[in-house]
Amino acid sequence: SQQGEEDPQALSIQEGENATMNCSYKTSINNLQWYRQNSGRGLVHLILIRSNEREKHSGRLRVTLDTSKKSSSLLITASRAADTASYFCATGQLGAQKLVFGQGTRLTINP
Amino acid sequence: GAGVSQSPSNKVTEKGKDVELRCDPISGHTALYWYRQSLGQGLEFLIYFQGNSAPDKSGLPSDRFSAERTGGSVSTLTIQRTQQEDSAVYLCASSLSNSEEFMTEAFFGQGTRLTVV
Numbered sequence: 164s165q166q167g168e169e170d171p172q173a174l175s176i177q178e179g180e181n182a183t184m185n186c187s188y189k190t191s192i193n194n195l196q197w198y199r200q201n202s203g204r205g206l207v208h209l210i211l212i213r214s215n216e217r218e219k220h221s222g223r224l225r226v227t228l229d230t231s232k233k234s235s236s237l238l239i240t241a242s243r244a245a246d247t248a249s250y251f252c253a254t255g256q257l258g259a260q261k262l263v264f265g266q267g268t269r270l271t272i273n274p
Numbered sequence: 275g276a277g278v279s280q281s282p283s284n285k286v287t288e289k290g291k292d293v294e295l296r297c298d299p300i301s302g303h304t305a306l307y308w309y310r311q312s313l314g315q316g317l318e319f320l321i322y323f324q325g326n327s328a329p330d331k332s333g334l335p336s337d338r339f340s341a342e343r344t345g346g347s348v349s350t351l352t353i354q355r356t357q358q359e360d361s362a363v364y365l366c367a368s369s370l371s372n373s374e375e376f377m378t379e380a381f382f383g384q385g386t387r388l389t390v391v
Contacts, residue, residue, distance in 0.1 A: 196379065204363065205278075206317075208379035251316065253380075261330055262307060262367075262380055266316035 186252030280383035299368030
């Protein structure tokens with residue numbers, strides 16, 4: 164069964180705008196990670212945030228984590244056409260050692 | 275190699291035949307994961323290895339699916355008596371560690387696209 168659910172399922176914005184994707188999960192976690200997938204093949208790791216962290220930045224990416232609400236958000240600022248991809252959150256569950264992925268958000272950046 | 279390698283990249287097989295999918299993780303990575311992804315869907319967890327042992331096999335869809343890892347390195351996912359619903363992309367990933375105290379990022383291979391006809 165899937166742990167995380169991304170929202171929205173699909174997002175289409177203009178180049179230069181900011182894109183925000185959300186992830187909700189059900190069980191207690193040790194960490195949460197965001198990945199990007201182009202063309203339906205391998206995933207690329209973007210950022211990892213631990214359960215005792217609330218916000219993390221990496222370049223144009225900003226991730227927040229609210230463990231009380233069991234949710235996370237990924238913000239991509241100043242979007243580019245190359246950001247077009249599917250974005251997945253993955254949770255490292257407390258008491259387990261596996262990564263469980265959500266259904267993903269398909270992001271389209273229009274030039 | 276520099277990254278996670280999966281073979282074959284594409285496999286077409288007849289219903290009822292057995293298939294073996296191979297994953298070569300990054301050298302030194304102790305954790306190895308297998309996932310399945312149907313078209314346009316999320317990643318379905320199948321199994322993970324810590325070294326050569328598989329503490330969690332709960333994601334394997336049926337007893338037709340099995341996996342092993344030898345020498346703390348190469349892993350093979352075997353599907354026996356394939357069915358059309360097994361058609362999907364099978365993704366392998368490895369990470370340096372997956373302990374609760376020190377979980378690290380996972381590196382993915384490009385996947386094997388399995389088509390059962």
